[in-house]
Amino acid sequence: MKIEDLDVDEQIGRVSRVLSEHDRKKGILIPTLHRVQEEHGYLPEDILRSLSKRLDLPLAEIYSVASFYKQFHFIPRGKKVVRVCTGTACHVRGAQKVLDRLQEEFQIKEGETTPDLSLTLETVGCVGCCGLAPVAVVNEEVIGEIGPRKLRELIREIKTGVTVKSEDILE
Amino acid sequence: MERLGNIEDLRKLRLNLKEETFRPDRHRIKVCTGTACVASGSRKVVDEFERAGTKGYDLEIVKTGCQGLCQKGPVMKVEPEGYFYQKVKGSDVSDIVSTTLSIGKPVRSLLFRESVIDEPYEFMDTLPFYKKQVRVALRNNGRIDPNNIYHYIAVGGYRALEKALSTMTPDEVLEVVKRANLRGRGGAGFPAGKKWEHCKKAPGRIKFVIANGDEGDPGAFMDRSIMEGDPHSLIEGMLICAYAIDAEYGFIYVRHEYPLAVKNLRIALRQAEELGLLGDNILGTGVNFYLDVREGAGAFVCGESTALVASIEGDRGFPRPRPPRLSEPGGGVWGYPSNLNNIETYACVPPIIENGPDWFLSIGTKNSPGTKVFALTGKVKNTGLVEVPMGITLREIIFDIGGGIIGDKAFKAVQTGGPSGGCIPASLLDLPVDFDSLTEAGSMMGSGGMVVMDEDTCMVDVAKYFLSFCQSESCGKCPPCRVGTYQMLQILERITSGKGEPGDIERLERMCKNIQKGSLCGLGQGAPNPVLSTIRYFREEYEEHVYEHYCRAKVCRGLGVFRIEHSECFLCGLCKQACAYDAVKETRDSYFIDQDYCTKCKACYLACPINAVKIERQPRKEQIGSREVQK
Numbered sequence: 001m002k003i004e005d006l007d008v009d010e011q012i013g014r015v016s017r018v019l020s021e022h023d024r025k026k027g028i029l030i031p032t033l034h035r036v037q038e039e040h041g042y043l044p045e046d047i048l049r050s051l052s053k054r055l056d057l058p059l060a061e062i063y064s065v066a067s068f069y070k071q072f073h074f075i076p077r078g079k080k081v082v083r084v085c086t087g088t089a090c091h092v093r094g095a096q097k098v099l100d101r102l103q104e105e106f107q108i109k110e111g112e113t114t115p116d117l118s119l120t121l122e123t124v125g126c127v128g129c130c131g132l133a134p135v136a137v138v139n140e141e142v143i144g145e146i147g148p149r150k151l152r153e154l155i156r157e158i159k160t161g162v163t164v165k166s167e168d169i170l171e
Numbered sequence: 172m173e174r175l176g177n178i179e180d181l182r183k184l185r186l187n188l189k190e191e192t193f194r195p196d197r198h199r200i201k202v203c204t205g206t207a208c209v210a211s212g213s214r215k216v217v218d219e220f221e222r223a224g225t226k227g228y229d230l231e232i233v234k235t236g237c238q239g240l241c242q243k244g245p246v247m248k249v250e251p252e253g254y255f256y257q258k259v260k261g262s263d264v265s266d267i268v269s270t271t272l273s274i275g276k277p278v279r280s281l282l283f284r285e286s287v288i289d290e291p292y293e294f295m296d297t298l299p300f301y302k303k304q305v306r307v308a309l310r311n312n313g314r315i316d317p318n319n320i321y322h323y324i325a326v327g328g329y330r331a332l333e334k335a336l337s338t339m340t341p342d343e344v345l346e347v348v349k350r351a352n353l354r355g356r357g358g359a360g361f362p363a364g365k366k367w368e369h370c371k372k373a374p375g376r377i378k379f380v381i382a383n384g385d386e387g388d389p390g391a392f393m394d395r396s397i398m399e400g401d402p403h404s405l406i407e408g409m410l411i412c413a414y415a416i417d418a419e420y421g422f423i424y425v426r427h428e429y430p431l432a433v434k435n436l437r438i439a440l441r442q443a444e445e446l447g448l449l450g451d452n453i454l455g456t457g458v459n460f461y462l463d464v465r466e467g468a469g470a471f472v473c474g475e476s477t478a479l480v481a482s483i484e485g486d487r488g489f490p491r492p493r494p495p496r497l498s499e500p501g502g503g504v505w506g507y508p509s510n511l512n513n514i515e516t517y518a519c520v521p522p523i524i525e526n527g528p529d530w531f532l533s534i535g536t537k538n539s540p541g542t543k544v545f546a547l548t549g550k551v552k553n554t555g556l557v558e559v560p561m562g563i564t565l566r567e568i569i570f571d572i573g574g575g576i577i578g579d580k581a582f583k584a585v586q587t588g589g590p591s592g593g594c595i596p597a598s599l600l601d602l603p604v605d606f607d608s609l610t611e612a613g614s615m616m617g618s619g620g621m622v623v624m625d626e627d628t629c630m631v632d633v634a635k636y637f638l639s640f641c642q643s644e645s646c647g648k649c650p651p652c653r654v655g656t657y658q659m660l661q662i663l664e665r666i667t668s669g670k671g672e673p674g675d676i677e678r679l680e681r682m683c684k685n686i687q688k689g690s691l692c693g694l695g696q697g698a699p700n701p702v703l704s705t706i707r708y709f710r711e712e713y714e715e716h717v718y719e720h721y722c723r724a725k726v727c728r729g730l731g732v733f734r735i736e737h738s739e740c741f742l743c744g745l746c747k748q749a750c751a752y753d754a755v756k757e758t759r760d761s762y763f764i765d766q767d768y769c770t771k772c773k774a775c776y777l778a779c780p781i782n783a784v785k786i787e788r789q790p791r792k793e794q795i796g797s798r799e800v801q802k
Contacts, residue, residue, distance in 0.1 A: 013461065013463045014420070014461035014463075015420050015461065015463070018377050018420070018505075018507070019505060023484070023505055026484060026485035026486070027483070027484060027485050028485070029485040030465075030466070030468060030482065030485055031465070031466065033468070034427070034466060034468065064487060065485065065486065065487055068470065068487040068488060068646075069467075069468030069469050069470050069488070070468070070469035070470060071427050071468040071469035072468060086389075087389030087390055088389040088390040088548070088549070088586065088589075088620070088622045088636070088637075089389070089390050089548035089549050089554075089622055090389075091389075091636055092549050092550060092622065092624060092628060092633075093549075093550075124428065125387060125389050125428075125471060125640065125644070126387070126388070126389035126390060126391070126392075126428075127206070127428055128206060128386070128391070128392030128395045128428070128429065129206055129207045129210060129241070129392070130241075130389075130390050130392060130546060130548035130549075130554065130620075130622075131207050131240075131241025131242045131244070131548060131554040131555050132207050132210055132211065132241060132242070132244070133548065133554075135210070140430060141210070142206055142207075142209070142210035143210060144207065144210040144211055145211075
């Protein structure tokens with residue numbers, strides 16, 4: 001996606017008719033940040049600078065918005081992003097143990113990335129899979145009912161980079 | 172897809188679809204492809220069935236949304252026989268093909284059983300989990316493919332819209348919703364009809380209809396299931412609301428953690444637009460409605476109405492003081508009057524319009540009519556989504572539908588309403604569940620999360636957990652919430668690590684009241700609720716933590732006295748290995764813990780394979796004193 005070619009009216013949709021130009025430009029800020037992050041994995045500074053020019057918004061304002069939301073990141077992230085759910089149901093069923101084990105294994109704390117960019121470890125409020133607690137999300141895939149065995153598989157998967165589908169672990 | 176020019180076209184299309192879709196003479200597999208079932212492997216099951224389908228079986232595969240019983244996933248139903256299978260694996264597909272599809276008999280090993288020796292249940296409706304449920308908001312979940320608008324129309328979808336557009340004026344629609352006394356399913360229970368009316372009366376030609384799908388409460392996933400499994404019912408509800416209050420634009424605000432919901436909603440919106448059910452001149456009636464999806468970016472506070480509006484506008488998701496309310500000029504998105512309801516509320520609207528307000532009033536209780544979807548989770552045997560009539564007791568939900576506590580341990584409490592709700596103890600198990608009775612008990616309906624806790628759960632730890640959630644999600648705008656929750660959390664940290672001081676509990680109570688009064692939005696006002704309700708019902712646990720340095724659930728570290736029970740110990744030595752502080756000492760025939768070295772880190776307790784390490788109450792100070800006097 002090229003920031004220069006960004007079509008504000010198309011992005012905001014039909015509602016553009018009732019909005020001022022500034023509102024329109026501001027209205028597409030969050031969806032655009034999502035798209036940038038999808039492409040690059042994080043929000044690179046040079047792209048935010050050109051976005052600031054394109055949308056006529058001060059760079060500080062863009063940073064103010066992006067830094068408010070937890071999903072936006074300003075530094076490169078690992079190949080595998082493991083988000084351990086620490087929602088109520090997972091907490092009650094032992095999410096902390098899963099998190100502790102991963103932290104110990106890779107010597108990083110939650111919210112950090114390993115130096116070789118193989119893993120970013122995060123926690124998430126709730127992914128809505130409480131029936132399968134404890135749960136972790138690996139990139140976009142949900143792994144449920146994590147026990148010692150699944151955790152071992154997961155650690156091996158991160159270390160070797162070979163994808164093991166959660167379904168295969170099950171069977 | 173051909174655009175429908177008028178209402179008659181929609182009727183004809185439905186008649187045709189009714190005959191073609193879900194024919195009784197054809198085998199049909201309805202596999203759940205909700206997030207939870209996909210995580211336990213339902214894609215593989217679908218793949219295997221597709222392979223079987225290419226081998227010449229006349230077979231229709233319907234990939235449905237969440238069917239409710241998430242824990243036993245992947246679940247599926249075979250029609251027309253109606254067998255319900257759970258924990259289906261890819262390798263079971265050949266069995267299903269050879270037994271059910273060929274000769275119409277159930278595969279007994281896949282049927283639901285309460286325990287290995289119990290007789291299995293063959294059909295979905297006979298399962299205790301489903302028996303007591305009444306499905307209104309979830310009426311189509313598990314019956315249709317959410318990515319196929321024709322399925323929705325075939326089971327009677329968009330009939331309420333048809334009725335509203337062809338036979339009712341906007342005022343009549345509003346009147347029906349008001350009479351049905353539909354209360355907002357998002358938590359507070361404000362009557363939807365009143366809200367709509369307020370927005371309708373607001374001056375200005377441009378109005379917005381917004382659906383709040385920022386379901387951030389940990390332990391709640393009913394909105395996700397509706398958005399994923401039956402997006403058209405949400406769209407239809409919003410369309411009817413837009414017609415009633417004369418709004419032209421709409422947004423569905425979905426949190427970013429629900430990628431499948433966003434995908435399914437986008438598909439549904441496109442299909443509805445292609446059919447002419449959204450956009451310009453809907454069904455030739457001259458009504459326009461433009462609907463769009465907006466994604467959040469991971470901020471819990473954006474579930475608060477004013478913060479949500481700020482987020483749609485592209486700002487930081489800060490709440491602001493009210494008035495102006497959203498429905499007033501200057502209050503909604505970009506200042507236009509807006510009507511904001513929860514996903515589940517909108518999904519309840521079409522059946523109300525179709526069946527009339529009296530039908531809705533006949534379900535549930537007098538002040539809280541209708542049904543409510545709960546996400547039943549925690550330490551209960553059958554976890555998943557349940558929709559029950561209001562007024563049902565907690566006991567029925569937890570023990571009849573949920574099947575009781577895992578491992579038949581003792582029930583301790585149920586937490587309702589997410590981080591803003593509270594804990595309800597065993598003594599109130601027969602409490603009828605509705606908006607008012609839960610508020611009276613010091614909790615709230617909330618969005619409908621229900622987390623069951625057993626004797627192994629420490630209530631102080633639970634309160635600390637919820638508070639730390641609110642503390643980290645606090646947006647930081649107003650000091651009572653930003654500073655107050657932090658201070659409370661520090662006190663709770665102290666209590667749970669054995670450093671509690673006398674007076675801490677009273678200090679907590681005082682702070683709770685101040686934060687409730689002083690905070691700007693629902694997040695801060697609700698944050699003290701879990702602490703208040705646990706102090707109210709489980710005060711003795713707090714007191715144990717503070718005065719006796721003991722945690723009866725043995726969850727908190729740094730509390731209690733550690734001792735090795737010599738009559739049980741079989742001298743494996745694992746506790747000595749586990750101890751990082753050299754507190755486990757060895758004699759010739761026993762191990763013991765040196766209290767001077769012990770940091771109460773629980774490592775030995777967790778390491779012991781036969782639970783011979785005991786955590787015991789510290790003797791009270793005055794008891795020690797009296798013993799010394801006796802000496």
